[in-house]
Amino acid sequence: MKIVHVASELFPYAKTGGLADAAASLAGMLANSGHEVLVFMPGYRTALEHRDAAGAERRFRLKIEMGNQFLSGDVRVFSPRKNLTVHLICREEFFDRSAPYGNGERDYEDNADRFIFFCKGVVETLRLADVEADVVHAHDWQAALLPLLLRETERRQGVTLAMKTVFTIHNIAFQGVFPRATFARTNLPEELNSMDGLEYYEQVNFMKGGILFADRVTTVSPRYAQEIQTPEFGCGLDGVVQTREEDIVGLLNGVDTNIWNPASDELLPMRYSAGNMSGKQACRAELLKRVGLEVNFGGPVIGMVCRLTEQKGIDLLLANQEFFLTKDCRLIVLGSGERRYEDALRALVARAPKKIALCAKLDEAMSHLIEAGGDFFAMPSLFEPCGLNQMYSQQYGTVPIVSRVGGLVDTVIDADEFPASGTGLMCEPNAASFRDALNRALALFADKPRYAAVQQRAMAHDFSWKTAAAGYETLYRESL
Ligand code: ADP
Numbered sequence: 001m002k003i004v005h006v007a008s009e010l011f012p013y014a015k016t017g018g019l020a021d022a023a024a025s026l027a028g029m030l031a032n033s034g035h036e037v038l039v040f041m042p043g044y045r046t047a048l049e050h051r052d053a054a055g056a057e058r059r060f061r062l063k064i065e066m067g068n069q070f071l072s073g074d075v076r077v078f079s080p081r082k083n084l085t086v087h088l089i090c091r092e093e094f095f096d097r098s099a100p101y102g103n104g105e106r107d108y109e110d111n112a113d114r115f116i117f118f119c120k121g122v123v124e125t126l127r128l129a130d131v132e133a134d135v136v137h138a139h140d141w142q143a144a145l146l147p148l149l150l151r152e153t154e155r156r157q158g159v160t161l162a163m164k165t166v167f168t169i170h171n172i173a174f175q176g177v178f179p180r181a182t183f184a185r186t187n188l189p190e191e192l193n194s195m196d197g198l199e200y201y202e203q204v205n206f207m208k209g210g211i212l213f214a215d216r217v218t219t220v221s222p223r224y225a226q227e228i229q230t231p232e233f234g235c236g237l238d239g240v241v242q243t244r245e246e247d248i249v250g251l252l253n254g255v256d257t258n259i260w261n262p263a264s265d266e267l268l269p270m271r272y273s274a275g276n277m278s279g280k281q282a283c284r285a286e287l288l289k290r291v292g293l294e295v296n297f298g299g300p301v302i303g304m305v306c307r308l309t310e311q312k313g314i315d316l317l318l319a320n321q322e323f324f325l326t327k328d329c330r331l332i333v334l335g336s337g338e339r340r341y342e343d344a345l346r347a348l349v350a351r352a353p354k355k356i357a358l359c360a361k362l363d364e365a366m367s368h369l370i371e372a373g374g375d376f377f378a379m380p381s382l383f384e385p386c387g388l389n390q391m392y393s394q395q396y397g398t399v400p401i402v403s404r405v406g407g408l409v410d411t412v413i414d415a416d417e418f419p420a421s422g423t424g425l426m427c428e429p430n431a432a433s434f435r436d437a438l439n440r441a442l443a444l445f446a447d448k449p450r451y452a453a454v455q456q457r458a459m460a461h462d463f464s465w466k467t468a469a470a471g472y473e474t475l476y477r478e479s480l
Contacts, residue, residue: 001134001476003030006040006122008142013047014100018388019170023139025256029469031083040122043076043090044100052080060128064120067184071117075125089121112178116185119145123153126161135476136162141176144210145186152188164479167214171385172228172235176206211240216479217248220386221407225250233383251472252410253386254465255395262396267368274459280372280397287373291332291357299328300445303374305367305389308337313380313403318344319431323438325352334359334366371396376441380434384408394458400424401437415454416440423458
C-alpha cells in the first residue's frame with residue numbers, strides 16, 4: 001500500500017510527547033513491512049537542523065491560498081530508511097522557531113494559520129506529486145483538517161488524492177480551538193462553518209473536523225476509545241465522537257524496542273535482562289548516586305517521568321507528601337512543564353532532601369536511568385490516552401503504580417487483585433486511592449519472592465510495535 005502519515009511531531013526530528021514516538025514507530029514498522037510510506041511534518045528548526053535532513057532536496061514550491069492571500073513555502077524531502085520518505089512543509093515565518101507550539105506557558109498566536117498552512121501544504125504536495133495514496137492517515141488536531149481539505153480539493157479539481165482517510169486521536173484534551181474568524185483562512189465552503197462542520201460554541205474546532213470527516217477514526221487504546229464517548233473524558237467532544245461510534249477503534253501504541261530494551265540500552269551504565277537482573281542493581285545505585293541520594297539505601301525507590309501538568313496526577317503526588325516524608329522509601333521525579341508544579345515539588349524536596357529528588361528538565365538519558373534504576377514507577381494520571389512509560393517500566397522490571405484510566409487499564413494488571421497474573425498496582429485517580437496503592441507497593445517490596453514474580457511477568461509481556469502495526473494494517477485493508 002501507499003500510505004501517507006501526517007503528524008506535527010516525528011521522533012527524532014521534533015518531539016514534545018508520545019505522538020512523536022508513536023508516529024515514528026508506526027511509520028517505521030509499515031516501511032519495514034514493505035509498504036511505501038510518506039510522512040509529512042512541518043519544517044521545524046529542529047527537523048531542518050537534524051543530520052538526516054542535511055541533504056534534503058527542495059522538491060516543490062508551494063503557493064497556498066489562505067483566505068484572500070497566497071502564502072509561499074516549499075517542500076523538502078529526504079529518506080532516512082528504505083520505503084520511507086519524510087516531507088517537510090517549510091515556511092520560515094511559521095516553523096523556524098525554538099519550539100513547536102509556543103513559548104513556555106503561552107501558545108503562539110498564529111497557530112491556526114500555521115497548521116492550516118501545514119495541512120494545505122500537504123494536500124498541495126500530494127496533488128503536485130500525483131501521489132494517489134491508498135490511505136492518508138492524519139494525527140491529532142494539527143493535522144485534523146486534512147481529511148476535509150483533501151476531499152474539498154478533490155471535488156474542486158476533479159482529482160483523486162487518496163482512497164481513504166484515517167484520523168487518530170492521541171489526546172482529545174488538545175483540540176485546536178480558535179476564533180470563528182479563523183474559518184475564512186481554510187477557504188472551505190461556508191456551509192461547513194456550522195454545527196455540522198467545524199463550528200464549536202461559536203469557535204472553530206480543528207479536531208472536530210478530523211473526527212467528523214475522516215473515513216475511519218482511531219485512538220491509542222481500547223479503553224480510551226470508550227472513555228472519550230463520555231462527558232467525563234470527552235473534553236466537550238464526546239457527543240461528536242459518539243456520532244462515529246461505529247467507525248472508531250482503539251489500537252494500543254507499542255514500545256520501540258530498538259530504543260527501550262534493558263538488554264541493549266546504551267544509555268544505561270549496565271545492561272540486564274529477565275534472566276540476569278544484576279545490572280538492574282547497578283542502574284539503581286547509579287541513579288541514587290546521580291541524584292545525590294544515599295547509594296546503600298535498601299528500601300524501595302519510586303520513580304516518575306512526565307510532563308509536569310495536571311493530566312499526569314502531580315496533584316495526587318503532592319497530596320501524599322506525608323507518605324513520602326514519613327515512609328521508608330525514596331522518590332525521584334524527572335519532569336518539566338508548569339512552573340507551579342515545579343515550585344511545589346522543589347518545596348517538597350526541601351523538606352526531605354535525603355529522601356526525595358527532582359530533576360526539573362527534559363533529559364532522555366535520565367528517563368532511561370529512572371526506568372531502569374527504580375523499583376516502582378508512579379503514574380497516577382487523571383486521564384491517559386495510552387501512556388508509554390508504564391510499558392517501558394514493565395520492560396525494565398520496574399513495577400508500575402498507575403491509575404485505572406485509559407491505556408493504563410489496557411496495559412497493567414493489578415497484582416493484589418490478580419496474584420497469579422499481576423504486573424503492577426492500580427488505583428483510582430484520587431489521592432486516597434493512590435496512597436493505598438503506595439502502601440501496597442511497600443508491602444509488595446517487602447515480600448521479595450512475590451515482588452520478583454511480578455517483575456518477571458511484567459518483563460515477559462510483549463509490548464512491541466508488531467501487534468500495533470498489524471492492527472493498523474488490518475484497519476487500512478478493511479477500509480479500502
Ligand atoms: P504524553 O505523550 O502524554 O506526554 P506518554 O507517556 O505517552 O505521555 O509519553 C511521554 C514520553 O515523553 C515518554 O517517552 C517519556 O519518557 C518522555 N518524557 C516525558 N517527560 C520527560 C522528561 N522530563 N525527560 C525526558 N523524557 C520525558
